[in-house]
Amino acid sequence: MSHTEYPPFAVTADLVVLTIREDALCALLVRRAADPFAGCWALPGGFVGEDEDTDAAARRELEEETGLADGTVHLEQLASYGAPGRDPRMRVVTIAYLALAPDLPAPTAGSDAADARWWPVEELLADPGRLAFDHHRILSDGVARARAMPENATVFCRPEFTVAELRRACEVVMGTPLDPRNFHRKVTGRPGFLAPTGTMTTRDGGRPARLYRRSLVSRSSQSSDDFSTAPVR
Amino acid sequence: MSHTEYPPFAVTADLVVLTIREDALCALLVRRAADPFAGCWALPGGFVGEDEDTDAAARRELEEETGLADGTVHLEQLASYGAPGRDPRMRVVTIAYLALAPDLPAPTAGSDAADARWWPVEELLADPGRLAFDHHRILSDGVARARAMPENATVFCRPEFTVAELRRACEVVMGTPLDPRNFHRKVTGRPGFLAPTGTMTTRDGGRPARLYRRSLVSRSSQSSDDFSTAPVR
DNA sequence: TCAATAGTGTCTGTTAGACAGTATTTA
DNA sequence: TAAATACTGTCTAACAGACACTATTGA
Numbered sequence: 001m002s003h004t005e006y007p008p009f010a011v012t013a014d015l016v017v018l019t020i021r022e023d024a025l026c027a028l029l030v031r032r033a034a035d036p037f038a039g040c041w042a043l044p045g046g047f048v049g050e051d052e053d054t055d056a057a058a059r060r061e062l063e064e065e066t067g068l069a070d071g072t073v074h075l076e077q078l079a080s081y082g083a084p085g086r087d088p089r090m091r092v093v094t095i096a097y098l099a100l101a102p103d104l105p106a107p108t109a110g111s112d113a114a115d116a117r118w119w120p121v122e123e124l125l126a127d128p129g130r131l132a133f134d135h136h137r138i139l140s141d142g143v144a145r146a147r148a149m150p151e152n153a154t155v156f157c158r159p160e161f162t163v164a165e166l167r168r169a170c171e172v173v174m175g176t177p178l179d180p181r182n183f184h185r186k187v188t189g190r191p192g193f194l195a196p197t198g199t200m201t202t203r204d205g206g207r208p209a210r211l212y213r214r215s216l217v218s219r220s221s222q223s224s225d226d227f228s229t230a231p232v233r
Numbered sequence: 234m235s236h237t238e239y240p241p242f243a244v245t246a247d248l249v250v251l252t253i254r255e256d257a258l259c260a261l262l263v264r265r266a267a268d269p270f271a272g273c274w275a276l277p278g279g280f281v282g283e284d285e286d287t288d289a290a291a292r293r294e295l296e297e298e299t300g301l302a303d304g305t306v307h308l309e310q311l312a313s314y315g316a317p318g319r320d321p322r323m324r325v326v327t328i329a330y331l332a333l334a335p336d337l338p339a340p341t342a343g344s345d346a347a348d349a350r351w352w353p354v355e356e357l358l359a360d361p362g363r364l365a366f367d368h369h370r371i372l373s374d375g376v377a378r379a380r381a382m383p384e385n386a387t388v389f390c391r392p393e394f395t396v397a398e399l400r401r402a403c404e405v406v407m408g409t410p411l412d413p414r415n416f417h418r419k420v421t422g423r424p425g426f427l428a429p430t431g432t433m434t435t436r437d438g439g440r441p442a443r444l445y446r447r448s449l450v451s452r453s454s455q456s457s458d459d460f461s462t463a464p465v466r
Numbered sequence: 467t468c469a470a471t472a473g474t475g476t477c478t479g480t481t482a483g484a485c486a487g488t489a490t491t492t493a
Numbered sequence: 494t495a496a497a498t499a500c501t502g503t504c505t506a507a508c509a510g511a512c513a514c515t516a517t518t519g520a
Binding site for chain 2: 052
């Protein structure tokens, strides 16, 4: 580019927020109050501020939408979407973020959202026309990413959780049943992955189970393989 | 955002183009002709056109810079970079792409580049102040991504290549020596990964080796594990 | 002949996954 | 006691990695 003229873009940070509710992977959607797509369900998000880092904008939107402090949530960049015409008003580039959150109370409707609620992703993915803009595609990409990293299923659990609870979270994310005994061995045998609290609980019934907390050991030292203990077809 | 006002951004598509030259992983850089950072080396790239898809802009820049037709090159989105102040002139959001290319003739200087050449990434990564803007960080992210997917090392090879040539490409990408025999068994034993051409070559010396072509079988059916046959320290 | 590289076979330790069996709670 | 869940042990098939060995070229 040899001269200083560049077309102006609007930039938004949009969120694929996933959680587990009633044994189903769910995504947070808001119902749009204004045109375009007024009344339609869409991913939460919004325009990036003039002096705002795009990552910071994502964190801000996340907190506005869920009320969640950072640290409880896993937040990472997903991808960018910049096809012309994806917003009928103007040229918009969207930077999508993937957020994995523990189960939350009913979400609060934001200022520009008529409504906000959790939807099972299976239902959403089955109907490509349900979401505004190209949000179906973004959601689909986000769910695929989440499924590819079941190691992060700990963020779907309470701060202190049992191995069985973590296993059920993994099962929901992956969509496959896992062998409880192999899962237990694998997950407890990985050094630095789970930190035992020393306490027990009987909230799952049966014999009391040890409670664990997510370990704070640096993630870099761990291989990123999953817990696939799928019992095969 | 309840009203229709959005700060304007410029959007660029920048490229981390990697190839292998003389057994070293190299990145394509251009020397900037204009301010800011005039005379400094930077990633190739440029502003996204008013009616241009961001992905298309990346492909266009790639072809302008390397003269390569699509199909010979592996191109994928890397990440977005949108911190305020990363371009001193104005607010710019950069969508970075990772391109893996076979060895190419000396690159042609573009219209806005005073010069263009390949640099060993090791040298570039060792000096964080060498590149313009935040391009050191982007390059670093791109190299990390490339190292994480040695399955794609075939794009660094000629259209028809031997197992040894593919192995050397993998070794360069991963930075580790690989056992030739185990590598051979693993790579030829993976169904649908390599397509034998039926011809042989002696260009590597010694006993003639079979030539292979990258197989066109859908990638989705393959597990994404690597070829790590590292002989350990 | 030797040197170099291609390609195959074989062994060993680790791991995934299947599943038996024991332990500890509530009803 | 039975039912439920937690946890441990063991077996097997597959696989990674180490390395011996044979095959086929050029010098």
